[in-house]
């Protein structure tokens with residue numbers, strides 16, 4: 001059995017032989033669907049999300065670059081719209097690659113039945129889709145808002161029990177530029193009132209609901225009981241996974257590579273109602289954004305330098321083992 005693909009010039013989909021699937025819009029290189037082998041959706045996508053390229057997608061995994069929120073006081077990024085332009089630009093699909101790894105189950109089965117070639121071949125397949133965006137792809141208007149030569153490569157890897165997304169930013173200019181990056185993941189949960197988020201204990205955070213005036217130290221697991229918009233900066237090392245626990249069971253485990261900050265966001269009822277593209281109205285009970293990024297400060301990239309950041313979201317038993 002092979003990985004199957006489709007690419008209709010506006011979205012790319014991939015399905016593993018074991019049933020897991022992935023759907024990515026070229027608009028924003030936004031992951032809009034990630035399903036497990038049972039066909040259960042792992043990401044939250046608004047019923048009213050615009051998928052036609054007229055507005056950033058409300059749900060899935062929008063990409064934030066080169067600014068998180070708005071930065072009116074930061075000269076280089078002061079003209080940019082909220083969360084920058086990567087999520088509202090059309091990306092190029094660069095290609096796909098598949099790989100195989102023997103699963104633990106497969107290895108065990110093979111060992112217990114040396115005569116069965118078919119069992120020994122029970123390897124897990126994974127697929128990686130690559131997307132690119134560079135200053136050359138931008139329209140003049142957008143380029144004028146942030147006049148730097150850059151390139152982005154975004155890799156989305158679907159494994160049987162996890163999704164990895166990684167972003168490489170390269171400065172192709174002859175002057176340095178400052179940037180922020182964030183993977184704005186909307187995770188789907190059954191009921192937000194049963195959710196707690198671990199792995200942020202002791203991390204300092206700024207609370208954007210309070211106007212980000214103070215730095216607070218978090219204590220214990222995070223529960224979402226109202227509008228929540230926090231930028232956590234956990235201790236640099238060791239980088240513990242951030243685990244979304246639901247009803248006592250680990251649902252997702254997010255591990256980060258070079259992305260030092262974690263934003264936890266839920267708009268709750270009033271803010272959700274104020275967003276034209278947020279539906280259903282009580283959809284905030286079915287989602288939580290856990291966003292891995294580098295946003296508390298700006299990264300300065302020198303000419304020719306590159307920055308790479310990644311997250312892996314593991315589901316089910318792997319998350320429980322974390």
Ligand code: BG6
Pocket residue numbers: 056069082083184208229230263265291
């Ligand atoms: C979060 C921010 O990352 O994104 C919030 O911390 C913001 O402040 C949210 O409201 C959604 O942003 P947008 O632009 O997609 O509505």
